[in-house]
Amino acid sequence: MVRVIMHGCNGRMGQFITKLVKEENNMEIVAGVDPFDSVKNDYPVFANIADCNIEADVVIDFASNKAVDGLLDYCVNKNLPVVLCTTGLSEEQLNKVTKTSEKTAVLKSANMSLGINLFMKLLKDAAPVLKEAGFDIEIVEKHHKMKKDAPSGTALALADTINESLNNEYDYVFDRSDRSEARREKEIGISAVRGGTIVGDHDVIFAGEDEVITFSHTAYSRALFAKGAIAAAKFLAGKESGFYTMQDVIG
Numbered sequence: 001m002v003r004v005i006m007h008g009c010n011g012r013m014g015q016f017i018t019k020l021v022k023e024e025n026n027m028e029i030v031a032g033v034d035p036f037d038s039v040k041n042d043y044p045v046f047a048n049i050a051d052c053n054i055e056a057d058v059v060i061d062f063a064s065n066k067a068v069d070g071l072l073d074y075c076v077n078k079n080l081p082v083v084l085c086t087t088g089l090s091e092e093q094l095n096k097v098t099k100t101s102e103k104t105a106v107l108k109s110a111n112m113s114l115g116i117n118l119f120m121k122l123l124k125d126a127a128p129v130l131k132e133a134g135f136d137i138e139i140v141e142k143h144h145k146m147k148k149d150a151p152s153g154t155a156l157a158l159a160d161t162i163n164e165s166l167n168n169e170y171d172y173v174f175d176r177s178d179r180s181e182a183r184r185e186k187e188i189g190i191s192a193v194r195g196g197t198i199v200g201d202h203d204v205i206f207a208g209e210d211e212v213i214t215f216s217h218t219a220y221s222r223a224l225f226a227k228g229a230i231a232a233a234k235f236l237a238g239k240e241s242g243f244y245t246m247q248d249v250i251g
Helices: 012-021 065-078 091-101 114-132 153-165 223-236 246-250
Strands: 002-007 027-033 058-061 082-084 105-108 136-143 171-173 187-194 200-208 211-219 242-244
Touching: 002 012, 002 223, 012 027, 012 223, 027 223, 058 065, 058 223, 065 082, 065 091, 082 223, 091 105, 091 242, 105 223, 105 246, 114 153, 114 200, 114 211, 114 223, 114 246, 136 153, 153 187, 153 200, 223 246
Parallel strands: 002 027, 002 058, 058 082, 082 105, 105 242, 136 187, 171 187
Antiparallel strands: 136 200, 200 211
């Protein structure tokens, strides 16, 4: 049985995961952490993870970036693996994630969807071929109006995946409105759309002479991110240290 601490248990993703874990035969949430107590759960909830005294095998985190430092300290002290799903981390926090992974297992992905991570594997194969054929690259991401960070962490991860397969030769362009010039070579344009209740939509556009190839992924429900986080927690439980991503989970 995999025992989970749900960090950010009363948020939308925390509640999705709580619901799905109830349907799992080999997993249970033994404690939650959330400063907001407006939701009633069937496990004990702590306002701060430092106060949690429940034994567990792994933490799933879908909370605020403000709480990440305390979470990482706790996981190091308890030697507890953590599936880190919170986005919008600072450079200092990202460095701390790397240092934490030297002491306990950390799995971090910009997007927990199994589909998105398969999408990235396909892009690694496609990008070098299409580069040689002279295709330009643009990424358009769409999310709900409440999402604060732009571009999304997933869009940046897609761009990084492509760029790594192209020897990191490309620059990112986030806004063309102040540039009155033709497109330069070796650019990846990234555009963000915010509106309504869009869960997540990512298009990677390869535009060539007389043809356009578009890779698309659409999320219709946040449940797919919850399912990915659960799969990641099962993968990470029992591991002592190291940095992992969803690419490791999908093999």
